[in-house]
Amino acid sequence: MSKQSELCTLTIASAKEKLLKGEITSVELTEAHLKQMDAQKHLNAFITPTPELALQQAKESDKRYQKNEAKLLDGMPIGVKDLFCTKDTRTTAGSHILENFVPPYESGVTSKLWSNGALMVGKTNMDEFAMGSANITSYFGSVKNPWRKKGSNTPENLVPGGSSGGSAAAVAGNMCLASLGSDTGGSIRQPAAFCGLVGLLPTYGRCSRYGMVAFASSLDQAGPLTKTVEDAALLFQGIAGFDPKDSTSADVPLPNFQKALTGNIKGMRIGIPKEYRLDGMPQRIEKLWQEGIDWLKDAGAEIVDVSLPHTKYALPCYYIIAPAEASSNLARYDGVRFGHRAEGKTLNEMYAKTRGEGFGREVKRRILIGTYVLSSGYYDAYYVKALRIRKLIRDDFMKVYEKVDALLTPSTPNPAFEIGQKMDDPLSMYLNDAFTVTVNLAGLPGLSIPAGFTDDELPLGLQIIGKPFDEGTILNIGSVIEKSSGFLEKARLIRGN
């Protein structure tokens, strides 16, 4: 294996070990990833690469290693979803309206990343304003999944999932060791599943939303996309924690998540919610779910059949609440103070042109839906009812958690599909989030863990849903599945690295 591909297939944990031993330097590690970014440019994973910044940060990191002052994530090349404001580095949220927006401030989670020694190789592509499940709504073009179907002779043509598609493709394509994503209805877990990665949605309030371009404020959370569970624990550790600048941030103790990875789940009770068994779900996914159950049983966990009766209302409820909040959150993009502005003879003309040009179709669709459900005469029928359902969905979970420690479900009802599929049918696209939106609505933590493959060797994921602020437990369960499934070894064979 070449030095280049050796460096690019490391994990945070293994790279840290080598850096601490002095076997490699952060500059070497960074250069290797920057080179890979160039080589994989056609995947369109990055909107704004930041090689100069990365190398400068790498040099500083190497100094810290020399002085034995290395921090938690020191010298780790990270991709950052272009939803997190980064001081002096353009932040677009995948939208034309913010094409030239350079924030004069740093987001809460990226501030924590840099103070933990990590470095940024670039801002990753994403669905516009995080609205999408295939990374095809970005103003900067679609992202391609580095995975290809078995025997495929064509260039990469699968979606990486979305909205954190660029973040997922960047890690799966070995362009960075790990990346930051955001998850409003599945935007970390679904691309993680499509790209064979570990993706964690933390409990709502665990990570600061300060400086994160808002899609749906009551659902948005930042989280890691990584190659392994251990890396997820490390990167999550490096971004979590209370932030007084975010009023919805939770002032709760922050445990050591790496220590939670004992691999011991003996006696743990795992719930299997029957409502997640969808009609028409591919058999391979049904089978994977059963394999997951068996692995956990073998590891000494007790499997409990449970019911979450309001699950079927989750998608409609989500597609009322999220657009409602988005319609209000996106009102600030009016061309007055920052971002794209189109001239108009009147104020209304300026608004209409600016927003008409600045936003893409999916964003406009959701603004319209959101405006509609909040408008007088419809508010009670839609928004208020959706809030009530949201409460019932959370109650479902909390009731089940009296009996079980966590839940196991598939991450998605299907594997990665081809770019161009489902394009003209927003409803079938929205179905991608059927297993993930419930978790955001309930404000719970959820982990997608790669666990198997389709017959044509595309990755599939399982989801573990936890109790509030109990990310440690789901990471630990994830580590058991990671080991039992042998996913990492198989993936290496399939992809030849």
Added chain:
Amino acid sequence: MKLVEGKTGSWEVVIGLEVHAQIISNTKLFSGAPTGFGAEPNAQVSFVDAAFPGMLPVLNRVCVEQAVRTGLGLNAEINLTSVFERKNYFYQDLPAGYQISQYLHPIVGKGQLKIELADGETKMIGITRLHLEQDAGKSLHDQHPNRTYIDLNRAGVALMEIVSEPDIRSPEEAGAYVRKLRSIMRYIGSCDGNMEQGNLRCDVNISVRRPGAELGTRCEIKNVNSVRFVMQSIDYEVQRQIEVIESGGSIAQETRLFDPTLGTTRTMRTKEDAHDYRYFPDPDLLPLRLTEDFVAQQKAKLPELPDQKKERFVKQYNLPSYDADFLTAERELANFYEEAAKDVDGKLAANWVMGDFSAAMNKSGGLDKVQVTAKSLNALVKLIGNGTISGRMAKDVFIDMLETGKDPESIVNEKGMVQVSDTASIEKLIDDVLVQNQDKVAEYRSGKDKLFGFFVGQTMKASQGKANPQLLNELLLKKLQ
């Protein structure tokens, strides 16, 4: 009940007020930007105020305290749970495209406020609610021929919106209500009530009806910014509405603007153009939860309020209700009075504060701009009380005090203005006057009593104003018998 006479009979006026009061706080409602008046445009704007991507509101505790204390001052219920909601509309000086306000669950619920009217009557006006909200920025239309400039200094500044019940029945009551509300907030220190700087603004809701009938359709006059304009706009609007109805028309529910130069109101937007504000709970802010303890602490911090102070003044200083009202309207004046009334006749001190001193205050534009201190006014009243100078002399001394800032004792000493109170000297003066005016003495004695004043005046003049007036009267009476 005060009624307005129209051509076809009498009408009852129904008024409700929404007062927007800027909260006294060093920083804005949801950001750390300063709030001082008169800064350069856009010098007091944070990224939160300008609604930059990813910026989040963090509630300012001081503003919550101010709202709670104001609520307590209005004898209102404090809601331990309240919710911030977004009021959505597009406008160039509203950076986020929504105003954070409170809608279904305000921080303060029902209360009441007592107003005093000119005829000495009092009336209770119901308070519907008080809620917290952000102010918007300012649009400057006069900087460029075809562009509008925006100043966001005011954007995000904390306001209390205080809504009254439709209990107000006349322009006078409306004026008394605004003045009383302002007085209470100034006592509490929650709003300085400076209407010229725009930190107290009123929306006036007006309708008319036949006495006892169902409520009429109301019009809302937006953003009226002085007590006088509130009263003027009501006067005009009531006449307009009566004329419309009496000539067979009907009132359209609409928002109107008051034009202070013309003294009229005109349509701003009709009901059809009304915004759909799409209120919903702000997902960036958790519901605001207060504890009983917190409310109790705020209650303990409340100063003596105008109604309580007035009651005490009536008892402690033996003042008529009118005087006590006048003196307690402003906390500073009340404090001034209490110092001026120390160990002297309370009514006499009140006369001075309400009379000469208030005149001087109005002329110079504020209590702190008058050279006369409470202590020196107290000394002046003492000099009158112990007979050193007469009330008449005191007027001259006061003018000197105003000009020089000196204390009254030194003025009296320097000018030798001590009152003559010895019988012999005054008798001598009287004798001289009577001798010089023998014809008038004869007229007086034959029954023309009115001439007594003439003799007093002449004698006082002869004493250069220094004669003790009471003694002079007594002696003169005796001599003229």
